[in-house]
Amino acid sequence: MKFLQRSLLLVFTLLILIVFFNYPKLNIIAGYSAKSTASSVFLANRSLEFTDTTDNDFSPINLALDAVNEKEKSATSSAFGLLTRKAIYREGLGSVLITDNFNPKNTPLVPKRSKPNNETPFPYGNATPKDSVFANIDYSLLNNTVSSMFNDTNKTRAVVVMYKDKIIAEKYDAGFDEKSRLLGWSMTKSITGTLFGILQCQGKIDVRAKAPIKEWLNDDRKNITIHNLLQMNSGLKWDEDYNSISDATKMLFLEEDMTKIQIKKPLIGKPNETWNYSSGTTNLLSGILRQQFKTHQEYLDFWYTHLIDRIGMNSMIIETDLSGNYVGSSYAWATARDWAKLGLLYLHNGNWNGDNLFDEDWVKYATTPTPTSDGWYGAQIWLNEGNRYPDAPKNMYSFNGYQGQNVFILPDQDLVIVRLGLTKNADINVFISEILQSIN
Incomplete structure (x- = not known):
């Protein structure tokens, strides 16, 4: 009896350790699946079945169980029943993963859009393209x-x-x-x-001006320019890997403000001498664009x-x-x-x-x-x-x-x-x- 109890305790302990060490991965798996599902169903107008069998049908994302709520335009994804993430769709803004801090009563600003030109033929409008045949084309x-x-x-x-x-x-x-x-x-x-x-x-x-980041003013990062950021050549640390828990996946599926994560990274090289592909850098650039406008509405528009x-x-x-x-x-x-x-x-x-x-x-x-x-x-x-x-x-x-x-x-x-x-x-x-x- 004691042997059985000890065996069960050992198994239970192992399960806890497995969940503990894999929790970040489960978070990202469920986050990816929920975000992908909400965007596919409510932004791209695809069915849940289609989404699950195409966009989300690859390892390990296919391990998540997805569901949608048509009324509230949301998607939830569960990783082995151990962790569930939720994404909501907002007209004009697309889908976003929410956290415990999310307040559904807050009404977000939405960009103002112009009406499409459906009279002029494509590409300078959205009407049917004019037929054309070129003699030099096979x-x-x-x-x-x-x-x-x-x-x-x-x-x-x-x-x-x-x-x-x-x-x-x-x-x-x-x-x-x-x-x-x-x-x-x-x-x-x-x-x-x-x-x-x-x-x-x-x-x-x-x-060519210095990047307007106040957190960098008192260290060597103060020499990073917008030009360096545009060229992905800032020298900042960043791990761009979509097959693991990396800076990129943590940013996309865990962060509430994606413009800030690259700001926190240290230099591991020199500006203009260390090219390193970084999605965090581009979202930092989105944040720099925000600084160019007095209001958030102007930035969105x-x-x-x-x-x-x-x-x-x-x-x-x-x-x-x-x-x-x-x-x-x-x-x-x-x-x-x-x-x-x-x-x-x-x-x-x-x-x-x-x-x-x-x-x-x-x-x-x-x-x-x-x-x-x-x-x-x-x-x-x-x-x-x-x-x-x-x-x-x-x-x-x-x-x-x-x-x-x-x-x-x-x-x-x-x-x-x-x-x-x-x-x-x-x-x-x-x-x-x-x-x-x-x-x-």
Whole structure:
């Protein structure tokens, strides 16, 4: 009897230790699943079943049990019944994970949006694109190339290929179409960076100035510039790993204010000499953008009035954290066509059908390789200077995101290529190369 009691006590103790040491992981698993479910169901208008069998169907996230409350527009996720997280959807702000401090009676500020132009044909409006056929395009090769991206291995959801401002190829996976909002993940960083370009062009900010962070004034971090932050070259410590408990996952699924976590990190290198990819840095930049405005409403409105709605990306929603700051690192949703518009804006050096949002100097700045990045990175934009895609032009650049979200800009070829999916398994080098081969 005593042996049995001791055995049960040992098992019970082991279970407690297992839960204790894995609690942070359970927190992130449930947090990811709840946030993903709420956004997928209430922002992207997908079903819970679809979300569970596609977006959340990978280890260890598929271990969580999800449920939605249609009336209050919320999602809850339970990790083994040991820990439950909840996310709520707020119109205009997207979904957010809540904590015990959340007060549902507080009404958050919401960005003011302009109405979409449904009269002008795409891309300068949202009406049906004009049909166009180019004699120099091998459409058979082009369409076969695009179709090859849609299979169980590549898991592509949308492809849009634009040539000379015209859609020359467009395809969607089952359950998606040209009106489906898709999460860009870290392509959101390029939006955040673009807003600095707009302010720079307006003469309202100097990206070469010291970062306005009071916590850094009395140590070596005081020398970090906005420029260093835009290039991910601040020298600050950061761990960007989505397969473990890292700075990135703790920020996205545990923090109420995501603009502050990078501020607390020490230097482990020197500014302008230590490139380190960091979502925390981009959310810090979102916080610096907040400082440029007297009121939070002005900050919320600026992202839409000066960029997103200004070029007709009216489907786009950038989600905020629990403190009301845009999650500029990760949480922009938009249709594939609207993601293509952002690429076209850069292709045309900041000019949108006669409206100058920023100038060519900003494009040159944003696509100049960051020191120590081996030609891979500019200012919140990925580059091909380092030959990541050997069969694509070296001056190609792109907005990239987790699980294979891409907008490629090829200036010399007058091309914008959008690929949105669920994996990075696709051979993007071959994909781009064959699209180029189809245009003679």
